[in-house]
Amino acid sequence: MAKILCVEDSSEFFIYLTSVLKDHSLTQAESIAEAFNIVQTGRDSFDLVLLDISLPDGNGMKILPDLKDSFKAKPVPIIILSTDDDIISKVAAFGIGADDYISKPPNSSELRARVDARLRAVKSYQQNTQQVQLGDLFIDSNRMCVEIRNPKGASQVELTPFEFKILKILCSRPGQVFSREQLIDQVWGVGKYVTERTVDAHVSHLRKKISDSSVKVETVLSAGYKATVKDSASD
Incomplete structure (x- = not known):
């Protein structure tokens, strides 16, 4: 079971994520400030982040590099979740360090497969760095x-x-x-x-x-x- 931080202000969509990713443990942060507070105070250790772009206190894309740097002990993949499906947004996200980009609303099977693929890649990397x-x-x-x-x-x-x-x-x-x-x-x-x-x-x-x-x-x-x-x- 992986621990996933969901930076998502919609309670309804978070409930959907928990149902789709029921094999994992999900924690919700409803804003950029709350996400950084959870990570920096060491309340939990996460294996992956699902990051929405449209958040109450800013654009998730702008804080992606800083959020990635906040995980100092191990690499933590960040997957963008966004209603923006245009190629410009996707290219921009990958350019600043996103590990994947999933358009909303996501297909449940595709979401599970892409999350699990990222988790397997991290596990393989950690084993190789022993x-x-x-x-x-x-x-x-x-x-x-x-x-x-x-x-x-x-x-x-x-x-x-x-x-x-x-x-x-x-x-x-x-x-x-x-x-x-x-x-x-x-x-x-x-x-x-x-x-x-x-x-x-x-x-x-x-x-x-x-x-x-x-x-x-x-x-x-x-x-x-x-x-x-x-x-x-x-x-």
Whole structure:
């Protein structure tokens, strides 16, 4: 059973969605503000979002990128639901990150099939990311194991659970900058009281433990941290 956030102001249409997608758990947000409040306060963890375009406090298309970024711990597909069936609206939606576009009123069988297809794609992606390789670092979430693998052999790196999570997040998206706040939310959990200096301390210990690796954790001034592979020519 997947958890689906429905950003939809029509109670009647939400009832229809719950009947069609009865195998899943649906939560309704009747406005943009309520949707962000539900996501950002960590009241629930969602696997997919159904987003209406016409909402009382704005156009759903305009907040789609920010809503997508709000899900920091995992990729969450967003499907647009709209009475606008023109090609311009569809192209615009896909251009800003929509994963699918379904015209209202949707056919019940088609709606179920397209929602389930997106959920399967996310599950497949998550399974594939259980193992991450960057440079000579191999990270295996199933075994909670980190190894430095090079022509000389493989050596295991002993990390604490928090260090492991930080390293996996950074190495899963090499070059992407993660703020300290993002790392706190993803490693310790939304709403946990953890200071930025705590993050810095864990990163400092992590750097020492992977110093023999080709991977380095860089500080990006006033922004956060990113993982990159060392330039062998400059070493």
